[in-house]
Amino acid sequence: MYRLALNMLFGDRAKLAMLLCGLSFSALLMAQQTSVFFGIMSWTYTPVVNIRAHVWVSDPMVEQANDAKPMRDTELGRVRSVDGVAWVAPLHTSFLQARMVDGNFKLITLVGIDADTFAGAPAQITQGRIEDLRLPNTVIVDEWGAQLMGRPVKGPDGKITNVPLKPGDVFEINDIEARIVGICKVRRAFTGGPFVYTTYDRSKTYTLGARRTLSFMLAEPVAGVTPAELCHRIETETGLKAWTTDTVIWDWSERSLAKNTFWWFWKNTGIPFSFGTAVALGLFVGIAVSGQTFYSFVLENLKYFAAIKAMGASMGVLARMLIIQAVTAGLIGFGLGAGMAQAIGRVMIEKGMPPFVMFPQVLLATLALTMGISIVSAIIGIVKVSRVDAATVFRG
């Protein structure tokens, strides 16, 4: 009988299509909105991803990766002397205005890295070489920045196109020349503008000799010492704060800078709320649409369920038929919706806009919610069928 229940479901292609549309749409909406949300949230710890170090050291008051409380350069020596430290490199980050050749100002994130080790350098340099940063007044700009700071140029056909910055181009930071020697590819950040890389020492020049420029220190443990262990040693010996750089935000590793950054934004900004509203809306629309289509499926078949009931099917059998129908529709709808979300996500990841991170947890939650919608619909159907009088089969 359960096989027939499925055949009943698949027999009406138009109804089934409607039902699957509703279910997959809601699954898509939920998975998609949540993934964009986590994508945006993952941008909050972009520095941790881009900088690639095992241990970050900061002022003890720092709470997250975008919150630099500059330290004195002498702190480098203190950390270097901690047992288990292989090396330490300085890192500067600050938000500055850059002036383009045409006189326009753009907000940038200046990143100063150690010129000896290049610790914290971008992983992917698409044009130029990192070593050229050792030349005077040079910077490396990320692709997004190259686009953003590019110049509109009128072509021979009169069409205006944006010509991105390229190696050799020059702009100014605080009236000091910045000559581009490379273009890199890095992940975008939640705060500030595009990334402009320079050496740590030159970042002091660009920031006009600010008293403290040591935003973070990047440290590497010697072989046999775990990052977490090194963090512990650094903290106890220097009184500074040390962080690990794993980007798992779900576990409870207290030292993860990415995790602390993520949850800091979660607690201190309105993003979770506004996105929560979007996700709730998706869920709501999903429940309404698919609940409604499943309900109309049941209504349309009520007459036949009544006939089956009259022929002696127990409520248990009828209930199981409805649950099988609903759960099957729910599973297919989830599959389609999650598949679509993933396909759209792939395009988004390629473009980098909007950010998209689909955690398995999100998929599981979407599955659970889609199943929930199906089960609720089935229960409504079961109540409806249980109320239908078997005697109605004799009435036209």
Added chain:
Amino acid sequence: MSTNNPIAVSARKVEIAFGVGEAKIFALKQADFTARRGELIMLVGPSGCGKTTLLSVIAGTLTPQAGEIEVFGQRLDGLSQAELTAFRQKNLGFVFQSFNLIPTLTVIENVMVPLLIQGTKHALARSKAAAILEQVGLKGREESSPNALSGGQQQRVAIARALVHEPTLLICDEPTSALDKDTGAQIMQMIRDLSRSPQRCVVVVTHDFRIFRFADRIAEMEDGRISRVIDDSSTLEIQPHL
């Protein structure tokens, strides 16, 4: 002929009322009705006299408010819904006026339903359904959709479905009223031929006097009760008031 056969259905002083207060209508008023095994009995009468209601009581889909109903020695009044369901599953076959075939299932799947409800294995149910479909002349149409069939063919599917699990009580409510005269007669002939068995009782509700000749006995209903029972249907050729 069948007057000495064992009693299959016995209704005594059955009362059914619909609605409450001013709007209360008595559909059955102290109705008495008896049918025996081995006979085809017709329940006839004008529209609204209570035929379908009485049939529902006999079928165990409607519980009377007063009176007794006994089918194959089993009292139906007082049974729980679950017990009534089990009773119908085992003993009853239905043919409805509006066929009530499930349009999203194939012809053979529709016929398999009563067997599957009883827990028969899918393969066995299929072969039994195929066999009875052949008997009603629908071999080759097993995989069709019911909607692709004519009214007469659909009712033949319904007959196959009603008999596939060999019920001892076959209940037919106006089986020919959605069909033309010739098709109606063919269907009635088929019900009569296929359902005939010394163990089985067939109750056919109709107000189509053209098929009266297929009955062994005719119980005439009027205003919620049986007004007379005619043992020889040939005496009842044309009744203009029906």
